[in-house]
Ligand code: GNR
């Protein structure tokens with residue numbers, strides 16, 4: 110397994126739509142293993158392949174607490190088949206928006222169909238943090254970030270700060 114660099118906003122790759130997978134083979138599983146290591150190292154509770162620059166419909170999630178047994182979830186070609194009318198709000202973060210957090214309201218429950226690590230078709234009914242995380246990650250596959258749900262003013266302010274961080278970093282490297 111190897112850790113890969115995470116792409117930070119603003120970057121046009123994060124706005125592209127990811128493509129479905131045709132089959133699940135060992136190369137794909139190697140990529141999923143790299144995604145999981147990258148997520149654990151970050152650390153984060155979810156990661157979409159686009160965040161390491163790969164436009165494929167792949168997600169890894171693990172919402173287990175630090176003192177709990179790891180519980181990785183691999184989602185290939187996920188499709189949300191149901192979103193509840195009820196909503197709930199969580200303070201969201203994103204590894205592609207380091208240092209920025211915001212309360213985001215989303216359906217509190219969702220149902221999902223996907224292929225698992227072995228390419229087997231699975232269904233999942235999610236609530237709470239898992240439902241929020243799944244929706245955040247599926248958004249990534251469609252080029253959507255959580256800041257897209259904020260006012261234009263708040264969103265522009267966050268993008269401006271991230272841009273400045275990138276510029277300042279360039280100066281240090283050059
Ligand atoms: O690590 C993460 N935490 C998080 C918290 C609330 C809602 C969603 C998330 S996902 C995020 C990691 C990430 O950027 N995934 O794309």
Ligand code: NI
Nearest residue numbers: 202203204205
């Ligand atoms: Ni994210």
